[in-house]
Each structure stands twice: as structure tokens, then as C-alpha cells.
Amino acid sequence: MILLFFISIGLSIGYIFLLQWITEGWEVFIPNKGGNPSIKVSIIIAARNEDANIANCLSSIYKNKYPQELLEIIVVDDQSQDRTAAIVKEQFPQVMLLHTIKNRGKKAAIQLAANRAQGELLMFTDADCIVPEKWLDTLVSNYNPELVNFIAAPVQIDLEDTNLSRFQYLDVAATMAVTANGILRKSYYSANGANMAVTRKIFLELYSSRLDDEIASGDDMFTVQYLAKQDPSKITFVRSLDATVTTKGEETLSDLLSQRKRWAGKSRHYPEKNIVLVQGYVFLLVAMMLFNLVFGFMTNVTAVFIAVLMLFIKITMDYLFLSHLCKHNRKEEATKKYLISAAFYNLYILFAGLVAMFPGKYDWKGRRLN
Incomplete structure (x- = not known):
């Protein structure tokens, strides 16, 4: 005893x-990397059955003041069974709309978009996310190809007055602190695919040699951890409310557990432990x-x-x-x-x-x- x-x-x-x-570690101050606000950016959104959210997501991106000639938005409709693709086509004709052919999941959709993208910097968010008005400027200002090739940034839950929503908010807030601590201390590496950016050339080179294609999700964790093996000094975290995207929480306990099962189940495949x-x-x-x-x-x-x-x-x-x-x-x-x-x-x-x-x-x- x-x-x-x-x-x-x-x-x-x-x-x-x-x-x-x-x-x-979360409170470590990282100075601005002196990024170039005139680089071309490609924003990639993989969407499946998101007709209730995709318009709000795209509208929030267009509220950013980034030069339109330097902005490319790509939505990949991942075999949606609703009006996701139709809404993009009807309301946002300037958006590049792609469609997956095989039922392979989000990572395959992202790879399809990355192969078509023209921007020097790829930025990722999810179709149910709302980005702040200075999101693009904040992330781009922290991108300097000589110093940074991967940027992780915060995600928060759209807080509602329910016990389930409060739990999800606190859980994700803690996860973001853990993420920031690991990256800023160079101790371990994680990221959230709803808010990250990576050099397109590096991303495409990485995808051609990765061995995790059989896993349907995990584009965020596998990307940052493979890059950390190459050069951890070029990975950074931007801790700013102007860089924080807001996503909807799961509405039911069953959906929440299914989501967390998806997140937890891929951890044994992480290249960095x-x-x-x-x-x-x-x-x-x-x-x-x-x-x-x-x-x-x-x-x-x-x-x-x-x-x-x-x-x-x-x-x-x-x-x-x-x-x-x-x-x-x-x-x-x-x-x-x-x-x-x-x-x-x-x-x-x-x-x-x-x-x-x-x-x-x-x-x-x-x-x-x-």
C-alpha cells in the first residue's frame, strides 16, 4: 500500500x-518571421456533406483584405451527398472546384488540390470553419521560406451554452496549448488540419514519399512530423487570436466519440512518438x-x-x-x-x-x- x-x-x-x-512553452514569444505579403497563397478546403457550412467558410475568407490576384481558393468536393458542390459553383464561381474520384477520404482530396494549386504557400482549413479577418495577413507575415516551411495555428470551438460544447472547447484549447508547447520547444510535433500552412514545393515532395496512404485521415499530424524529421527549425506556431479559426463542435455525444476515435486511432502510426x-x-x-x-x-x-x-x-x-x-x-x-x-x-x-x-x-x- x-x-x-x-x-x-x-x-x-x-x-x-x-x-x-x-x-x-505555450507562452514562449516567437517574433514575426518577416514574411512577404506579396506571395501567392492557395487555400485548400476538403469538403464532404458541408452544404450547411461551406458558404459561411468561404465568405469569411473573402472578408480578409489579401490581394485577390494573389489568392487562390480550392474546394475539393469529397463525394458529397448534399448540395456542397452546387453551393460553391453557384455562389462562388471564382473558387476552383474539384471532385475526388475514389472514395479515399480527406488526405486524397488534399493531395488532389495540392497538385493543382499555384500558390507558393498552401493554407488549409475545414469547410465548417470561420477564419478571422486578419487570418491571411497574420499567417503570411510569419512565413519566410528561408526560415519557415510549416506553420501551425490555433483552432477553437464555437462555444455554445451547453455542457457538451464547453467540454469540447476546453479539450481543444488544451490541445492547442500542448501543440504550441511542443513546436516552440522543439520537443514534439503536432498540428490541426483546420489551420495550418506549408510550402507547396515541400508539401508535394513530402507526399510523393510518404507511407501512410492507407490511413484515411491524419494529413496534419503526418505532415508536420515528417517535416520535423527533416528540419524541425523550420516549423513554427503562431499564437494569436488573429490567426485562430473557429470550428463547430459536434452536436451529439455519439458524433463526438466517433470524431475522437478517428483522432486517437491514428496515433500509433505517428512517425514521431x-x-x-x-x-x-x-x-x-x-x-x-x-x-x-x-x-x-x-x-x-x-x-x-x-x-x-x-x-x-x-x-x-x-x-x-x-x-x-x-x-x-x-x-x-x-x-x-x-x-x-x-x-x-x-x-x-x-x-x-x-x-x-x-x-x-x-x-x-x-x-x-x-
Whole structure:
């Protein structure tokens, strides 16, 4: 029991230091890279069954003041079963509209667009995202081909007054902090495909030699991690509200779990494993809580008190960490009813960890994928 106590408390203390390390890394100041505002940019959007969102997404892009002659927008209709393609064609005739032929998923759609793109810099977002009015200027100003070939930038959930929305907002905010910390410290590498940019030439060279084509998603993580193996110094993260895109959260718990299953299931294929170590540590912490709880009820009640102590430490530290992030994002209301989000989050960590270890098929936008 003494050994169990020291292991459990050691994990909790380690978690405190982990959050402090992530917070300090997230706050690292990276100066503007002196980018050229006159380069041609190609924005790529892979869309499947997004007729409710695609017009708002494209309209938000056109609200940016970037010179139109230097802006190319490519929408790839990925076998949509609704009016996604028709809306683009009717309302945005200036947009290049492509169609996938094979039912291979988002990565194949992105590769199709990249092969047709003319811009020096490829920028990616999703069809259900809204970009801020200075998004293009902010990312381009941080692009300098001599210093940077990949830019990761923040994504946030469109916050609504529901427990599910608040949980998703906090989860994604924490993920963005973890992403920024890894990139800015050059410790591990991750990104979100809803908001990233990469040199077109580098991207095309990378795609020709990649070995993850059998995985339907993961264009973001695989791209940044393959590039990190080549030259991590040219990967940066732009921590700015002007660079932050907003995406819709999942409307039902079933859809959320399906999305997270898709995210977690590809982690075992990552070419760079340091990010998995960070995720694995948090999973181990929560698994130890559960073990103490079950062990305590079955044999020794002292273990229950250890589990409660671990949970108290984690919930408290998470609250301080997330409150700090929400204050920066000007979304303090996301921590409303925090205990509900905290309870679900710890269960979700167990779910994600098990899915990462034992991945299977999942349903996504009418498809059954690996």
C-alpha cells in the first residue's frame, strides 16, 4: 500500500510539473518571421456533406483584405451527398472546384488540390470553419521560406451554452496549448488540419514519399512530423487570436466519440512518438486513479482516499491551466459548470487511450473507415 501511495502521488506531482511545462512553452514569444505579403497563397478546403457550412467558410475568407490576384481558393468536393458542390459553383464561381474520384477520404482530396494549386504557400482549413479577418495577413507575415516551411495555428470551438460544447472547447484549447508547447520547444510535433500552412514545393515532395496512404485521415499530424524529421527549425506556431479559426463542435455525444476515435486511432502510426508519450502519461495518471478506486472498494479503503486525492489534484490543476487559456482566448465562460466537463474529461481520456491501443473501424460522414 505504501508503494501504491508513492507511485500514485508521484504521478500526480509529475502531472503538476507537466502542466507547468506546457504553460510556459505555450507562452514562449516567437517574433514575426518577416514574411512577404506579396506571395501567392492557395487555400485548400476538403469538403464532404458541408452544404450547411461551406458558404459561411468561404465568405469569411473573402472578408480578409489579401490581394485577390494573389489568392487562390480550392474546394475539393469529397463525394458529397448534399448540395456542397452546387453551393460553391453557384455562389462562388471564382473558387476552383474539384471532385475526388475514389472514395479515399480527406488526405486524397488534399493531395488532389495540392497538385493543382499555384500558390507558393498552401493554407488549409475545414469547410465548417470561420477564419478571422486578419487570418491571411497574420499567417503570411510569419512565413519566410528561408526560415519557415510549416506553420501551425490555433483552432477553437464555437462555444455554445451547453455542457457538451464547453467540454469540447476546453479539450481543444488544451490541445492547442500542448501543440504550441511542443513546436516552440522543439520537443514534439503536432498540428490541426483546420489551420495550418506549408510550402507547396515541400508539401508535394513530402507526399510523393510518404507511407501512410492507407490511413484515411491524419494529413496534419503526418505532415508536420515528417517535416520535423527533416528540419524541425523550420516549423513554427503562431499564437494569436488573429490567426485562430473557429470550428463547430459536434452536436451529439455519439458524433463526438466517433470524431475522437478517428483522432486517437491514428496515433500509433505517428512517425514521431514524443507526443504519444505526453498523451500516454495523462492516460496512465487517470488509469491509476481508476485502479486505486476499484482496488480500494475490493480490498483496502485507503486506496479510495488515494484515488480521491489524485482526482482533486488533477481537477484543481486542470482548472487553473484551462482558466489561464480561456482568459487569453477571451472565453472565460467556457469554465462554467467546470466539474461536469472535468468528470467527462477523465472518462474521455480512458476512452481515447484504449482506442489508441486497440483501434478499429469508425463511421465518419457516411463512411466506414479504418
